Amino acid sequence: MSDTKTIEGVTDAINREAVQARTAGEPAWLASRRMHAWEVYEDTPMPTTRLEEWRYTDLTEKLLLDSLHLGSVEARPDDPSTFPAGLRQAMDEDREASGHLVLIDGAVVHTDIREDLSGKGVILCSLREAVEKHPELVETHLATAAVPPEEGKFQALNAALWTDGVFFYVPRGVRLDLPVRVTRWISESGAAFFSRTLIVAEPTSQVSYVDEILSDDLAAQTLTSSAVEVITQDGAQVQYVAVQRMGRNAFYLSQQRTLAYRDSTLDTLNVNLGGSVTRVDLNARLMGPGANSDMLGLYFGDADQHFDHNTSQDHVAGHANSDLLYKGALDEGSRAVFRGVIRVHEGAQQTDAYQTNRNLLLSDEARADSLPNLEIAADDVKCSHGATVGQLDEESLFYLMSRGLPQAKAERLVVLGFLGEVLSRLPLGGVQEKVTRAIEEKLASHG
């Protein structure tokens, strides 16, 4: 026997040399953070179904790590006429915005921000550019308190291998009346992409941010790893919306952490409609008294789509609120897992924390597992959790049909209403319409 042990998750493409190549020309602090993240990756075993957090998502079966190559990182020209049709269509629907940023295969190809906002110090740029131009801001926040490599195997991998992403910074007191819209398009089949998003909202600022990721159907498994860090400082208000509408064979891995400081509001909405495998880890941390986080989620699956949502509400400080609502509809042989934990830390008194997951099964083959959990280390708190998995109700269908709606139309209306409740909780310009349209298209394709 040789004395070298097999390190789990190291492949011909994903290895130490690849990380070292990424560090070329980077500042020392960033290079050392990458190498540290890689050490953590090597030391962390590949998650198996023996781990509670991965119990229903078997990576040995679902993730073809050995087959993946690293996505090319060359930048493309900022010429919309050369953009794929699906990307152009999504962009066309997003004209009303404070700024736009477009990435194709992990590289930023377009950025614009309203002049009056950049004049006030608002920064929307590629993360690479931010490393050069705003090192003090990036160094303070990137992959430190928000998504540290120690959080897990894939968090570490992303911190080691990220190529680019988005940096969005809103200075103290600046309020944006329209959302910032980021559109990401993936086209290179068989590749692995690693990107990061860092959003920093300074005290009393206000902003909403829509992050949409799209692709056509892909010939082979394609991994998109996205790490998102959102920080709201005292009294700031942020809405973060992620919409995933990728095609077949997309493996979408999104690791998000939100930090809400004193009296801030940090709401999130995760919409997952596409992809073959979707795994979202969302950790919402309530860091100061008066902080509030609404956490909304919506998923709609068909064929053999697999969705795994793993959420945690960490009440680090007392006198803060969090309220989670995730709803999903599952047709054909699709499958969803929801695992949510409310953690009330020691001394976090006067916490209000709620968690609800509801699933609607539209076929006998669809399946949903819901695992809510509470870990409470304080005694003066209000917490509740609830989960349901239900079928389309015969009485509701009869009611709608008795008004003249054919069965298929009645079913569509019930599903739209069921999922629409989530959207109505976060009314954000254009998002409701866009997501509703996407759900309608998916419903219509079922005939």
Place this chain on the structure above:
Amino acid sequence: MSGTPILKIRNLQAKVADEDLQILNGLDLELNSGEIHAIMGPNGSGKSTLAKVLMGHPGYEVTAGSVDFNGEEVLEMEPDERSQAGMFLAFQYPVEIPGVSIANFLRTAVQAHQGEEELDLFEFQDLLMEKMALLEMDPAFAERPVNDGFSGGEKKRNEILQMAVLQPSLALMDETDSGLDIDALQVVSNGVNKLREENPDMTVLLITHYQRLLNYIKPDHVHVMVDGKIVQSGGPEVALQLEEEGYKSWREIEAAQAD
């Protein structure tokens, strides 16, 4: 007063689907267009089952008989086809459809009634507002999700609004009075009467346990239903007689006949 026959029920027999529980035992009934009929009966007599079977509820199985609506066999039709043919059931327990606004729901329903022809949204909006004004309803009501969190009275008013918009030729009203206080009962009854004034040809079948609804909506004919069939038919005086004597005597007659 009496127009052309609109609904002919012959020897209707029905049971709970998947169970050996017979509820309708050979029911006969005939309604002419423009008439108001009331079916009264004790709990468990099968009144609500009759309403659901007429509308095609999947929870019941028809074992014999026929239902002719304007010359068509209703029992062969899906619930949506019955609605499109002009039937309407005001539910005893209207169903909550979270996330779907009344306006959206009704727009979808009117579109379904219209078939292929694209619904003009402005025309629909005008129709909805006109009917809401007729029923003295706040336009904001139409933006609320269907029956979600509604009071008993609001649910029943919503049924009447749907009836007003869909303009059926036959309205089946299943215990519309249940769970309503006297004020709400008046509001709902006024609504039905206004729709009748608008459309005197609309036929109404009221299903009720109590006589009090009939103080507000005056029936031309009253039928008594016991154990899944009609045991007596007559004018409004039948309802008054029941009010005084109750259903007990009918039970006794049934028992005597069975012996």
